[in-house]
Amino acid sequence: MAIYWVFEVLPMAVTALLPLVIMPPLGVLGAKDLAVNYLKDTNFLFVGGLLVAVAVERWNLHKRIALRVLLLVGAKPKWLMFGFMTVTAFLSMWISNTATTAMMVPIVQAVLLQLNEGQDDDVEGSGELDNELEGTTNIAYIADERKSTSSSYYEDKVNGIDASVTVAQGVPAKVETNHKVPYTNTAQEVFEDEQADKKKDELDGRGKYGSIGKDAIDLELKEIEFTDSVNTVTAKQSKEEAQNYQKVCKGLTMCICYAANIGGMATLTGTGPNLVLSGQAGTLFGDEAGINFSSWFIFAFPTMIICLFIAWVWLQLLFLGWREMFGCCLRRNDPNANAKEKRVKKVIRQTYDEMGPMSFAEIGVLCHFILLALLWLTRNPQFIDGWGSLFPKGFVTDASTGITVAVLLFIFPSKKPTFLCCKPKNDPNAPRPVPALLDWATVQEKFPWNIILILGGSFALAAACKESGLSAWLGGQMEGLKDVPTVVFVLLLCVIVATFTEVTSNTAAASIFLPILAELGVSINVHPLLFMIPATLACSFAFMLPVATPPNAIVFTYGHLRIIDMVSECSPTTLPNAIVLTYDHLRII
Numbered sequence: 001m002a003i004y005w006v007f008e009v010l011p012m013a014v015t016a017l018l019p020l021v022i023m024p025p026l027g028v029l030g031a032k033d034l035a036v037n038y039l040k041d042t043n044f045l046f047v048g049g050l051l052v053a054v055a056v057e058r059w060n061l062h063k064r065i066a067l068r069v070l071l072l073v074g075a076k077p078k079w080l081m082f083g084f085m086t087v088t089a090f091l092s093m094w095i096s097n098t099a100t101t102a103m104m105v106p107i108v109q110a111v112l113l114q115l116n117e118g119q120d121d122d123v124e125g126s127g128e129l130d131n132e133l134e135g136t137t138n139i140a141y142i143a144d145e146r147k148s149t150s151s152s153y154y155e156d157k158v159n160g161i162d163a164s165v166t167v168a169q170g171v172p173a174k175v176e177t178n179h180k181v182p183y184t185n186t187a188q189e190v191f192e193d194e195q196a197d198k199k200k201d202e203l204d205g206r207g208k209y210g211s212i213g214k215d216a217i218d219l220e221l222k223e224i225e226f227t228d229s230v231n232t233v234t235a236k237q238s239k240e241e242a243q244n245y246q247k248v249c250k251g252l253t254m255c256i257c258y259a260a261n262i263g264g265m266a267t268l269t270g271t272g273p274n275l276v277l278s279g280q281a282g283t284l285f286g287d288e289a290g291i292n293f294s295s296w297f298i299f300a301f302p303t304m305i306i307c308l309f310i311a312w313v314w315l316q317l318l319f320l321g322w323r324e325m326f327g328c329c330l331r332r333n334d335p336n337a338n339a340k341e342k343r344v345k346k347v348i349r350q351t352y353d354e355m356g357p358m359s360f361a362e363i364g365v366l367c368h369f370i371l372l373a374l375l376w377l378t379r380n381p382q383f384i385d386g387w388g389s390l391f392p393k394g395f396v397t398d399a400s401t402g403i404t405v406a407v408l409l410f411i412f413p414s415k416k417p418t419f420l421c422c423k424p425k426n427d428p429n430a431p432r433p434v435p436a437l438l439d440w441a442t443v444q445e446k447f448p449w450n451i452i453l454i455l456g457g458s459f460a461l462a463a464a465c466k467e468s469g470l471s472a473w474l475g476g477q478m479e480g481l482k483d484v485p486t487v488v489f490v491l492l493l494c495v496i497v498a499t500f501t502e503v504t505s506n507t508a509a510a511s512i513f514l515p516i517l518a519e520l521g522v523s524i525n526v527h528p529l530l531f532m533i534p535a536t537l538a539c540s541f542a543f544m545l546p547v548a549t550p551p552n553a554i555v556f557t558y559g560h561l562r563i564i565d566m567v568s569e570c571s572p573t574t575l576p577n578a579i580v581l582t583y584d585h586l587r588i589i
Contacts, residue, residue, distance in 0.1 A: 001015055001016075001018055001019070001457070001461055002508075002512045004018070005504050005505065005508035005511075005512070011450070012450065012454055012505060012508065013449075013450035013453040013454055013457075015457065016453045016454045016455075016456060016457020016458070016460075017453065017457060018457070019034050019457060019460040019461055019464055020034055020035065020460070023460075023464045028464050028467060028468050029463060029464050029467045029468075033463065033467075034460045034463065034464070037456055037459035037460040037462075037463055038452075038453070038456030038457070038459070038460065039452075039456065040279055040282075040456075040459060041282070041397055041399045042275050042278050042279040042282065042399070042455065042459075043275075043399075043452055043455055043456060044399040044400075044402070044403060045268070045269060045275065045278075045293075045397070045398050045399040045402055046269055046275055046451065046452065046455065047399075047402070047403065047406070047452065048372075048399060048401070048402020048403045048404075048405065048406045049094070049269035049372075049402050050095075050096065050269075050447060050448065050451075051402075051406035051409065051438065051443065051447070052094070052368065052369060052372055052402070052405060052406055052409065053094060053095035053096060053099065054438065054442060054443055054446045054447055055365050055368070055409045055437050055438045056094070056095055056365055056369060057095065057099055057103075057446060058365075058437075058438065058442050058446070059359070059361045059362050059365050059414075059437070060355065060362070061362050061365050061366060061369075062091050062095065062099075062100070062103055063103055063107075063355070064352070064355055064358070064362065065087065065090075065091070066087040066088075066091070066103070066104060066107060067107070067348060067351055067352040067355070068352065069083050069086060069087045070083045070084070070087070070107070070348050071345070071348055071349060071352060073086075074341070074345070075340075075341035075342070075344040075345040075348070076341060077248055077251075077252075077320055078316055078320055080111060080252065080344070081251060081252060081255050081312065081315060081316065081320070082312060084104065084107075084108060084252060084255055084256060084259070085255045085256075085258065085259040085308060085311070085312055086259075086308075087104070087259075088100055088101070088104050088255075088256050088259035088260050088263060089259040089260070089262055089263030089266075089304065089308050090263065091103075091104075091263070092259070092260045092261075092263035092264045092270060092271075093263050093264065093266045093267045093270045093304075094267065094269070094270070094369070094373075096448060096451075097260040097261060097263075097264050097270075097271060097549065097550065097551050098448070098550040098551060098554070099446075100260050100263075100551075101256055101257060101260045101550070101551035101554045101555065102554055104256050104260075105253065105256055105554060105555060105558060107348075107351070108252050108253055108256060109558065110347055110348075110351065111252065111344050111347065111348070112248070112249055112252060113347075114340070114343040114344045114346075114347050115245060115248060115340055115343075115344065116245065246560075247319040247320070248319065248320070249560040250319055250560050250561055250565060251315050251316075251318070251319030251320060253555050253558060253560045253561060254315060254319075254555065254561060254565075254566070255311070255312070255315050256551065256555055257543070257549070257551040257552045257554070257555045258308075258311045258315065258543060259308060259311070260549075260551040261540050261541070261542060261543065261549055261551060261552075262304055262307050262308050262311060262540060262541075263304060263308070264540055265300050265303060265304045265307070265537050265540050266297060266300050266301045266303075266304040267293065267296065267297055267300070267301075268291070268292070268293045268296045268297070268398070269293070269402075271506060271507075271539075271540055272451060272454065272455060272505075272506055272507030272510065273506050273507060273509070273510035273536045273537075273539035273540065274296065274300075274536060275455055276455065276458050276459075276507060276510040276511055276514060276536070277291065277510065277514060277532055277533065277536040278291050278296075279455070279458075279459050279462075280459075280462060280514045280515065280518060280532065281529065281532070283459070283462065283463070283466075284518055284528065289529075290382065292379065292380055292397075292398055293376040293377065293379070293398045294376065294377045294378070294379065294380060294381045294382070294386070295380075295381070295382050297376075297377060298381070299533075300537070303537065303580060303581070306580050307580055310576050310580070314576075360413075360414065360415055360416050361414040361415070361437055364412050364413075364414065364437050365409070365437055368405055368408060368409055368412070368437070371405060372401070372402065372405040375387075375401045375405070376398055376401060376402075379396070379398065379401060406438075409436065409437045409438040410436050410437075410438050410439070410440075411436060412436060412437050413434045413435070413436060413437070414434060414435050414436060414437050415434040415435075417434070451507070454505070454507050454508070454511075455507065457511070458507065458508070458510070458511030461511060461515075462511070462514070462515040465515050466515070471515050471516065471518070471519040472519055472523075474516050474519060474520075475516070475518075475519030475520045475521075475522060475523035476519075476523055478516075478520050478523065478524075479523050479524060481520070481524065482524035482525075482526075486526065486530065489531075490530070490531065490534050490581070491578055491579065493517075493531065493534060493535055493538070494534050494535070494537075494538040494541075494578035494581045495538075495578050497509060497513055497535045497538040497539060498538045498539075498541040498542070498578065500512075500513075501538070501539050501541070501542045501548060502542055502544050502545045502547075502548045503545070503547070503548070505549070506539040506540060506542060506549060507539075509539045510535070510536055510539045513535050513539075514532050514535065514536065517531040517532050517535055518531075518532060534581040537581050538578065538581060541578075543566070544566050544567050545563065545566060545567070546563065546566070552566070
């Protein structure tokens with residue numbers, strides 16, 4: 001079964017049915033004993049949580065929550081990434097990782113579209129820059145214009161003789177004629193004549209006094225070189241901005257699959273491996289295992305927050321850079337940042353406004369969702385007596401709570417009732433039935449039935465391994481590991497499991513490893529949960545390949561990421577997350 005799960009020879013749900021096909025004929029375990037594993041209490045816990053998640057999806061409550069949070073965090077790239085990751089992680093705690101990713105990625109695409117439009121505007125802005133250059137001061141042009149404005153030449157006839165009147169800057173007008181003048185020029189007048197001639201020659205661009213014509217040509221050439229350099233810089237900036245945009249695309253899409261995988265760690269129903277652990281622990285220790293919704297949430301939620309923060313910091317540094325992360329030089333690197341942020345915020349606001357006010361159905365689903373979370377958290381918090389203590393031990397579980405709330409969804413109306421005091425006074429229509437918050441047609445369409453079979457198959461396989469003695473034999477073969485420090489062993493275990501889960505599903509990986517680790521703990525006199533819990537959480541660190549998890553595959557299909565991007569840029573996060581899980585191991589001790 002492990003080989004079939006890894007290489008997907010058959011659909012995974014079909015592979016999960018193989019214990020019923022193989023084990024009875026081989027005399028390992030009877031069909032009746034195997035069949036009960038397919039609908040255990042853990043399976044019904046998952047069914048209850050998924051039914052509530054289907055109702056949330058049906059009325060788009062998750063989309064409203066996501067858009068509202070994005071409006072609160074702002075439109076800067078780093079805070080957009082923070083908002084996307086926070087919302088995705090929160091939603092994946094309660095609904096499936098696949099559904100969360102499928103809902104969030106289109107929102108990311110809409111945001112990226114606005115950033116792309118801003119990028120196109122920047123490229124078109126090079127033409128605007130050329131227009132601005134046309135309106136700037138051209139030194140050569142001004143120098144040439146001065147010859148016709150600041151210095152004016154007027155030809156006139158004085159008694160039939162040509163006369164030139166030179167009006168130069170700072171030089172008084174001088175009339176030169178061939179008339180006989182009855183006085184002799186003074187030294188001052190000779191000096192003024194020379195200054196006037198010098199100024200005239202300078203303005204004409206001729207003579208021994210200057211070469212402003214040559215300077216004008218040089219300035220024109222410099223202006224052409226300046227324009228070419230501006231165009232080159234503009235093209236270079238456009239290329240850099242396009243590269244930065246591609247990085248933002250990769251970062252914002254990759255953060256969704258990161259957050260979806262990490263967020264499921266926090267709750268018992270958030271992802272399949274957590275439920276496999278719950279079922280395995282129940283088989284080994286019964287009610288003494290101490291793993292229920294509230295105890296798992298208290299333990300795993302802080303771990304999820306730390307891992308999510310590590311992922312956010314890593315993606316920030318990788319795709320946005322340390323300057324963007326710490327807020328330095330943002331305006332200098334992107335002068336149109338304000339306009340882009342306004343466009344992004346506008347599209348988020350517009351999408352949110354299109355949803356209109358919260359409907360009666362959304363309010364109803366939200367109330368049921370909050371009710372379920374509170375009932376799960378307060379049934380048996382272990383540090384105090386919960387409401388579960390009002391019933392005999394074992395009579396009420398998290399599964400019965402989830403199924404109860406799910407059944408209420410099939411009863412509660414999706415619109416305001418139209419009878420008794422709820423009927424408007426002016427409504428002439430007779431009371432009529434309204435659809436419930438959840439109907440069976442929607443459940444058949446959206447419910448992931450394959451997960452239930454995969455969980456059941458993992459429990460059946462574990463039961464067969466235990467009955468045949470295979471688990472005990474494998475545990476005995478690994479007794480040599482008892483000399484290895486447990487901290488080192490847990491660190492290596494987390495890395496191995498996280499690597500293995502890249503080529504198979506998270507649930508299948510947990511189903512393969514957890515029975516072996518349980519027997520290993522027994523054989524070396526270490527509590528099995530010290531190995532099983534870190535391995536379970538490590539199953540959620542499937543970031544590197546599209547085939548690892550459905551969220552990875554969904555993100556990959558949008559075309560912003562390549563496999564080499566995911567492998568090279570996601571693999572470094574495995575070690576720090578494994579260190580976090582090793583720290584959790586110390587917390588358990």
